[in-house]
Amino acid sequence: MLYLHRSSGPNLPAVIFLHAIGTSGWMWQEQIEQLTDFDCLIPDLPGHGHSHDVRWRSFEQTADLVAEIIRKNVPAGRAHVVGLSLGAYVGLTLLARHPSVVERAVLSGINVLPLPNRWLIDAAAYAIAPLIKTRLFARLNARALNIPADRFEAYRQSLQPLSIRDFIGASHDASAFSLPANAAAIQTPTMLVAGEHEHPLILASMARLRQVLPNSQARLAKGVGHAWNGERPDLFAATVKAWCAQRELPDELMNLTMQ
Template sequence: MSTILPSIIIDQHPLHYIDKGSGPVVVFCHGLLANGHMWQAQIEALSAQYRCIAIDFWGHGQSQSIPAECNNLQDVAKHVLQLLDALAIDNIAVIGHGSGGAVAAEMVLMAPTRVHALVMLNSFVGFEPQVNCIKYQGFMANVANEQTISDELATSITELFFSKNAKELSQQNQPLTLAIAAFHQQLSHISTQQIAPLLKFANMAIFKRDTLEFVETLTLPTLVAVGLDGHLRTALESYLMHDSIDGSQLLHIEQAGHLANIEKADLFNQHVIEFLNKVNFT
């Protein structure tokens, strides 16, 4: 049985999070259909130097409900800031994956003096491309109809989250084999009670607002990273965000997909640590 994570209550609902390490605070925001444990390799690498807080967003992981008044990713960003208030944390760096990167960007726009560095992995803060909207909507309609994530659907989603050659690469890579199996199992074990909150969060993530024009005003150190062998995000999107955020750094990760931080953990960790070490925040 997994350990129950700490939580704070927001609008009568518990928002759970991992809290490990000490030092300057790094907040991890996962994307749709993942949870805080996707950052395990990063937390292990950073927690000796940083206090790592990885959130389970509404409908994900142990945060199995969602407040009635949570209607968009801006609300989610406010809730993360409320969590930080409850923990008496003022200064942070934020690392966001997928839709978690959009939440991270909303946090920066809301509280620019609190966020001192931003990493966005396989994220895009513009409108979600129609092809992705259709793909995700199809998945979510299936989940809504069946009130579960079937083994077949979990397999299809897992294939999209890892690199296009992950199945072949995993034959000589036991950690990758285990990571693929763990993600599939996580999807298959989503409880019936969290289906409705998950679907609500998914709708918010799929139809998020376009903040691309707003991020042009960002002045904080930013690292934009993307897996070059993924199904869901493109290098073109990373170029667009890199061009929009003045002074940002761009990291392209080969032989990696949407979960590049898992597939190429050592490489991603190295670049993140080097990036954070250049940022002066306490």
């Protein structure tokens, strides 16, 4: 069973947040502080944070665990789903395997296209894994994620329980990820969103997903990169709130130009 932090109670619309690799539910703190009119459920994914003793086995098993959380903790048995990076892969797998538990989805930073030189990426995961808990690595990663200086120590502490074995397993699965076989049948309203300065392969994946998912939209957040929930926590929270409440999206989101 995954560790679950909950910010509110069952009488508000439920949103479940799925974090990136190498961190934990901690990364959503600034969004949770702003989304007080939602019941926010924040699990630590297998091998991460307080779920470090739960083995990472696959995206499919992880999606099953998330579906179980929703069914057990949300009276209606359905929740909005927000995922970034690793969490977005879990989110898309959840839409494919358990569509009945998802109201609407926000997925950011996901690649569904073949990776060039994938073996190099897998090798890099093995190489950096022993270093990921060191202060130097944490400092470099915090800079890449634009984590504010006053939150660095909390971020570094969140790395300490991380299972290195499961970090490698999740990295390998992410590098091999591809579109679910039933993607074209997914009817869940889905917002595909990324930072304007996201990796080109992820931007191309967004265009591909937009073509395949029948009820999807695609937007770019101005001036930010992959971990834009840390760069612009206010804009990320506003995007989630608007999409889940079916309101007009923030003006700072640009339409993705389809290639």
